[in-house]
Ligand SMILES: Nc1ccn([C@@H]2O[C@H](COP(=O)(O)O)[C@@H](O)[C@H]2O)c(=O)n1
């Protein structure tokens with residue numbers, strides 16, 4: 001039996017995602033995947049000879065954020081809302097998925113307190129694009145950019161991430177239930 005909460009209704013969520021890096025001239029390992037075009041992380045396009053493979057634009061960072069938000073709200077994951085078998089999401093800009101995710105939370109009176117993330121990538125170099133990524137994600141989530149954290153690290157050459165075969169992203173999100181004023 002659930003008991004009534006007397007404290008501020010805060011919820012934390014965690015998200016994780018991984019996408020393969022493929023050469024721009026390479027074939028995709030997924031037959032259903034959209035033709036790779038550009039490397040997108042946090043809604044920002046990076047100059048690279050590799051792209052991330054996926055059904056959408058494969059923006060691994062934005063997907064991890066969506067899952068953290070959905071998890072915090074006790075909702076099913078990104079694949080439930082945007083199935084990778086649905087042609088409607090083929091090649092889609094993941095900022096649209098983040099906008100839709102935030103709309104799902106708003107409909108349930110959840111507001112974002114903050115989001116923090118880590119990208120694990122041998123390349124590209126993320127640091128020069130951090131401000132642009134935060135601004136783009138903040139715009140999609142309709143929050144101030146200072147509520148979003150992004151860190152990047154290499155995997156020091158260890159395992160397939162370290163060999164540059166994939167990029168992973170981790171995210172946590174804190175959300176708060178909007179209070180309805182009494183009277
Ligand atoms: N893809 C990346 C990876 C790292 N950085 C920045 O470099 C710093 C050092 O990385 P280590 O893996 O050696 O810890 C890291 O703190 C980031 O600022 C990056 O920009 N892009």
Ligand SMILES: C[C@@]1(CO)OP(=O)(O)OP(=O)(O)OC[C@H]1O
Pocket residue numbers: 017053054055056057058059063078079080081082083084085086089090097
């Ligand atoms: C983003 C979605 C959209 O169909 O597809 P992918 O780009 O393949 O990404 P993934 O994180 O593997 O799965 C989640 C899907 O919702």
